Amino acid sequence: MILVVTGSRFAKSDEHGSRIRHGLLWAAGARDGAFGDHELWDGSASGADGIAHDLAREDFGWKAKRLTASWSECDPTWVDPIGKAVPCAPGHRKVRSNGTTPYCPTAGFRRNALMISELVKVEGRKVVVGFPIPALGSRGTVDCLTRALHAGLPIVSVPLTSKDAL
Numbered sequence: 001m002i003l004v005v006t007g008s009r010f011a012k013s014d015e016h017g018s019r020i021r022h023g024l025l026w027a028a029g030a031r032d033g034a035f036g037d038h039e040l041w042d043g044s045a046s047g048a049d050g051i052a053h054d055l056a057r058e059d060f061g062w063k064a065k066r067l068t069a070s071w072s073e074c075d076p077t078w079v080d081p082i083g084k085a086v087p088c089a090p091g092h093r094k095v096r097s098n099g100t101t102p103y104c105p106t107a108g109f110r111r112n113a114l115m116i117s118e119l120v121k122v123e124g125r126k127v128v129v130g131f132p133i134p135a136l137g138s139r140g141t142v143d144c145l146t147r148a149l150h151a152g153l154p155i156v157s158v159p160l161t162s163k164d165a166l
């Protein structure tokens with residue numbers, strides 16, 4: 001089956017790796033220590049995406065595909081089908097707390113929309129697995145799960161807790 005992962009960029013492998021691992025194997029229906037023959041897609045972000053990607057490739061031997069958001073690029077023609085994102089307009093670009101280069105805040109939503117529409121086109125079993133940290137917001141994860149829900153796809157949400165949120 002195809003598992004699409006969306007999750008908090010603040011997930012850490014030492015703190016959350018085990019829960020992410022169990023969540024993926026549970027969603028894939030893995031039994032008796034066999035990982036099965038699955039494919040994992042992620043949004044190529046830091047945190048949960050990278051942890052899930054590494055588990056899939058290195059531990060489970062699954063195929064993996066990464067769909068990167070182009071944070072530097074805007075797309076003023078993009079109309080959000082679920083109407084949540086603020087469209088690209090003058091002054092909408094932001095700077096991350098740890099960075100200096102402005103980015104487009106709709107890029108992640110556009111990547112999510114693409115990932116979900118690509119998944120809809122694929123035949124066979126599929127599921128979207130979310131690893132949000134609700135206490136830290138996880139707006140992007142909620143966005144991706146919402147898009148999957150609107151598209152009629154099966155979804156699983158495995159919430160994580162964070163020491164940083166205490």
Ligand SMILES: [Zn+2]
Pocket residue numbers: 073074075087088089092104105106
């Ligand atoms: Zn933009």
